[in-house]
Amino acid sequence: MIPVKTVAVIGCGTVGASWAALFLAHGLDVQATDPSPEAEAYLRRFVVRATAQLAELGLTGTGKLSFSPKLADALQGADFVQENAPEKEALKQQLLADIDDLLPPDVIVAGSTSSLLRSRLVVRCRYPERHITAHPFNPPHLVPLVELVGADADVVERAAAFYRGIGRRPVILRREMAGHLANRLASAVWREAIYMVEQGVASVADIDAAMAYGPGLRWSIMGPHMTYHLGGGDGGIAHYLSHLGASQVRRWAALGTPVFDGDTQRQLVEGVAEEAGDSSVADLEAARDAALIALLKLRPQIR
Amino acid sequence: MIPVKTVAVIGCGTVGASWAALFLAHGLDVQATDPSPEAEAYLRRFVVRATAQLAELGLTGTGKLSFSPKLADALQGADFVQENAPEKEALKQQLLADIDDLLPPDVIVAGSTSSLLRSRLVVRCRYPERHITAHPFNPPHLVPLVELVGADADVVERAAAFYRGIGRRPVILRREMAGHLANRLASAVWREAIYMVEQGVASVADIDAAMAYGPGLRWSIMGPHMTYHLGGGDGGIAHYLSHLGASQVRRWAALGTPVFDGDTQRQLVEGVAEEAGDSSVADLEAARDAALIALLKLRPQIR
CATH class of the missing domain: 3.40.50.720 (NAD(P)-binding Rossmann-like Domain)
Structure with missing residues (x-):
């Protein structure tokens, strides 16, 4: 150092x-x-x-x-x-x-x-x-x-x-790339999340909950590659790729890109307002920080 | 009930x-x-x-x-x-x-x-x-x-x-959709993660770390919409959309779809093997479960 x-x-x-x-x-x-x-x-x-x-x-x-x-x-x-x-x-x-x-x-x-x-x-x-x-x-x-x-x-x-x-x-990073790594992952998630709002599949709050109570919970422990390694059972990612790789490619083709017009943006603003309820951005930040501190105290239990 | x-x-x-x-x-x-x-x-x-x-x-x-x-x-x-x-x-x-x-x-x-x-x-x-x-x-x-x-x-x-x-x-869900919500978000993330491996930007392990030590940590607390709400400062998501919405659309256009050939798949298998080190899938599952239990014990602190 x-x-x-x-x-x-x-x-x-x-x-x-x-x-x-x-x-x-x-x-x-x-x-x-x-x-x-x-x-x-x-x-x-x-x-x-x-x-x-x-x-x-x-x-x-x-x-x-x-x-x-x-x-x-x-x-x-x-x-x-x-x-x-x-x-x-x-x-x-x-x-x-x-x-x-x-x-x-x-x-x-x-x-x-x-x-x-x-x-x-x-x-x-x-x-x-x-x-x-x-x-x-x-x-x-x-x-x-x-x-x-x-x-x-x-x-x-x-x-x-x-x-x-x-x-x-x-x-x-081995070479520069716009958005580096993490913000590209974040953009990929948000694009699909907004697409699902635009398609009327679920509310903004429910899509957020689907993340935080599901894959997001696991992603605070391990990244996407390791997650799919565990999705392959004892055979790990090699087994996953040979058995389900083709189904992933099909799923990618079904993912969407939202039309990002005023209507979609209004749905997002209204949906987030409903999700936030009475909490201001400052309230939400304080709650987030308290949760992050609680998570960080668990290290090295959660790496 | x-x-x-x-x-x-x-x-x-x-x-x-x-x-x-x-x-x-x-x-x-x-x-x-x-x-x-x-x-x-x-x-x-x-x-x-x-x-x-x-x-x-x-x-x-x-x-x-x-x-x-x-x-x-x-x-x-x-x-x-x-x-x-x-x-x-x-x-x-x-x-x-x-x-x-x-x-x-x-x-x-x-x-x-x-x-x-x-x-x-x-x-x-x-x-x-x-x-x-x-x-x-x-x-x-x-x-x-x-x-x-x-x-x-x-x-x-x-x-x-x-x-x-x-x-x-x-x-x-308000209507059915292939993959429901969470697996669509997971697929969107993995597609971009594999794309970055294929493009040689970073190792499999580093891309996983970029998730688990960055956005994944936050996504265990809140979903993508709420995350961007907090990214907008006091003005929240409305401010974010009016100021940075266009930059998101540009970033979406820069996200990739990997060529999912034998070479990419080999890189994934080798990269995960390197990341996993001596740990078997069963070891990794046990560690994941222990971490999940530690996280779940924090509720309602982390909702």
Whole structure:
């Protein structure tokens, strides 16, 4: 693991603030920056709440948090950079070039982008090899997954060691792909879920329940390949593929792509409102976080 | 809830044996039948193991288990039927017709089929309205989801009440659809997961990890619609759809369908073998069941 003591957190929206809380709870100092006038107050509020959540998981480090609106202040002496600027390609290209001008070339710069391609973001960089994508899953201080994409295997491996050291589960992509891995799986699920709403097969709430009380429960324990391995009995996935592979291909052909028009969107909004009942988004987030903490406390029982 | 005291379990493979254990642990008597000479021994072994698991969840009912190779014996005096014959349409058509001849028409006959359509299965029935599909998720004695499809709303609602009474989460489909809800979501996920293997983006094990440490963790708490509701910030899903709906449609277009040839299948088998390491399917199942039990003990914390 790299001897990281100070992390620069660039961009302090939901993702950046969540990263900051995680780093602090592991005893790392955080030098945060964001050009928005509201950013510091938001960050400090978020960190207070997330720090309490992380303490429930036994993470009680007391890293030092500093904030400056100036990029150079945040980068000064940083051993690792976590960039979380808005998802705008040109903005990030300029920002990464600016970081290159201010930071020694051996410091890793990890970007949290969910939708942009690393190869496009580094086009103006002097030291593109030290730039990686390190995409977390919301909320990053709780969900362990970090998807890594880089051009230099050594840089990627050093970053992976850093993230493992703070309790993350890094997954290394062999090449970049839009949406990385997890959001592609999420999009595939949502497309079919919306298709079933559009087709009138079940309500929004019932489709959500079919996930959370069925396959979703298993997917928090193991991924899709392993799930089908267990679906094959003693013969495992080889047996499954030889006996039921053809039926999967037929099922794929029957999956749908919804017409995503105003009518479908209205059904989704109304269906979610019905499912949510009196709970605000903030209520639902708090409930989700409490459930995630309960799940994470079960580790290593559930890996 | 229907006053059910005795359930006939028709077909005692993995699914039937698991149902039997669940009914017994809720204090219901089970009259099981299966034409296979090995069925009774398999059933009794399965029930011993599953009963111990259910006791961990506080379910310590002591229903009486009887077995006969004769269908008529199992149906004698039954208040509810759970049918789990092999997934062969003609076989089930004949079986359901035979059940109709032996059973009073007011007793509900629920079939566990995952892949066949209820409307096709009842074509030879005298009392098709009492037949419903009640598809559980493996292993049925642990995973709460039951997907219901029927032609008579009253029958479906009575069955839903019965399943709720034994701790299941019934979801009612408004009309039948191949694969019901949950297996369609599972197929959609697996298609994209296999596509990413085929495209060489990541290993089988890393794609599985991206699920279980990322979206899968959240999907055990809430389904895809609610997940995107929380992805929209304070504005919820309405905000998400207006701001990011178009990007979802673009992402759907980028999702893939793998060429499911021998080469891809070999990659899956080898990748799963690497992921499983020294663990047999039985080992993995035991670990999965232990994890599911740990998760289920968290209820109602995780709904």
